[in-house]
Amino acid sequence: LIQRNVFADVGLVKDAKLTRRRALTLDELQRLMTLADDEWRGVILAALYTGQRMHDVLTLRWSQIDLAAGAVAFHTQKTGADLVLPIAAPLNDHLMSIAGHDDPKAYVFPNLATLNGTTQSARFTALL
Secondary structure: OOOOOHHHHOOOOOOOOOOOOOOOOHHHHHHHHHHOOHHHHHHHHHHHHHOOOHHHHHOOEHHHEEOOOOEEEEEOOOOOOEEEEEOOHHHHHHHHHHOOOOOOOOEOOHHHHOOOHHHHHHHHHHHO
């Protein structure tokens, strides 16, 4: 019924540009923490000690954090997973230093949370 190969007009998929990423060295992480302001230090600590993506960390709200129990709850944007993770001591210390908000719906990192994703990424890249 088909007189010709309909796939003949389909071009080959070009190789996607491969982006290689690597972990920061301890020295690089220390320098980054020195350069970062207080809010970015909190974001870096939260990402480092929870392993969560930047968006999930940046949009963290105080209602997700239980300092007494030492736990933080995430509903991950990408996978939709619900996680409850322990809060490591360095992150706990930072959170305790900035805690004090009466509004549980308030963002933990308010100046960064309200920026769009492109701006958030650009600012973190500039910091790096």
